[in-house]
Amino acid sequence: MKTQRILFSLVFMLIFSQASMAQDLISAADTKKALKSSNTIVVSARGASDYAKVHIRGAVNVPMGTLEKDGEPKGILKGSSELATLLGGKGISPDKKIIIYDSGSGIGSGRLYWVLKYLGFSDVNIMDGHMRAWRSARGPVTNGGTKVQATSFTPKVNKAIFADMGYVKSKLSSAALLDVRSDKEFNEGHINGARNLEYKNVLTDSDKLKSKEELAKLFKGAGITKDKEVILYCATSARAGIVFLALNSVLGYSNVTVYDGAYNEWKLN
Numbered sequence: 001m002k003t004q005r006i007l008f009s010l011v012f013m014l015i016f017s018q019a020s021m022a023q024d025l026i027s028a029a030d031t032k033k034a035l036k037s038s039n040t041i042v043v044s045a046r047g048a049s050d051y052a053k054v055h056i057r058g059a060v061n062v063p064m065g066t067l068e069k070d071g072e073p074k075g076i077l078k079g080s081s082e083l084a085t086l087l088g089g090k091g092i093s094p095d096k097k098i099i100i101y102d103s104g105s106g107i108g109s110g111r112l113y114w115v116l117k118y119l120g121f122s123d124v125n126i127m128d129g130h131m132r133a134w135r136s137a138r139g140p141v142t143n144g145g146t147k148v149q150a151t152s153f154t155p156k157v158n159k160a161i162f163a164d165m166g167y168v169k170s171k172l173s174s175a176a177l178l179d180v181r182s183d184k185e186f187n188e189g190h191i192n193g194a195r196n197l198e199y200k201n202v203l204t205d206s207d208k209l210k211s212k213e214e215l216a217k218l219f220k221g222a223g224i225t226k227d228k229e230v231i232l233y234c235a236t237s238a239r240a241g242i243v244f245l246a247l248n249s250v251l252g253y254s255n256v257t258v259y260d261g262a263y264n265e266w267k268l269n
Contacts, residue, residue, distance in 0.1 A: 075236025110241025120156030
């Protein structure tokens with residue numbers, strides 16, 4: 001009996017560990033199951049033209065550019081009320097289970113993931129492996145439109161994960177700034193004191209997020225530890241979203257913010 005209890009405990013710990021690691025990530029197979037519920041909204045974060053060619057059956061489309069203000073600097077997020085109106089028009093609200101995917105880069109899905117977290121959504125997931133995984137799981141696709149019932153909600157803005165330029169300037173000596181652009185972009189100019197780790201490094205060749213152990217090693221090697229606030233940025237903050245998920249959701253870093261406006265704004269001032 002004692003041996004059985006020990007084995008049971010080990011199995012439970014393994015299952016719990018895997019579930020924790022997969023927080024805010026969902027497999028293609030589990031996405032298919034979730035779609036059977038009317039409370040699930042699948043969102044394609046790909047461009048409108050890509051969505052028109054093919055998308056997961058039942059998915060609505062929220063291209064990344066529609067979340068941002070017009071004009072310069074590029075990439076500044078729209079106001080929370082405007083975002084709520086945009087998303088509500090797609091049937092997206094905080095009482096739904098949201099599953100996001102893109103072409104596999106993690107950029108569009110990561111951006112929308114962070115935006116929804118900023119607006120106070122709790123059940124937000126990225127489909128691990130995106131369209132490649134969906135096709136492997138033989139998930140249904142279409143090029144037809146998706147009819148949705150518009151809804152409305154009042155956003156509960158989470159200011160703790162949002163940074164503007166003034167905030168970043170006040171934290172230059174205390175926070176760990178992580179530039180998630182390419183080496184080339186970083187070497188051409190970056191915020192003083194920032195470290196560089198391109199966002200692509202958190203993903204595998206099959207468009208999935210790396211394991212918890214791989215991610216922990218990756219960020220440790222970049223000098224990004226839990227004892228400091230981490231501020232993420234890129235050119236527009238879009239590429240920072242998937243890194244935010246890796247640090248905050250998978251690795252449990254509790255103090256991670258994204259600099260909205262990012263280097264496009266910084267270099268103009």
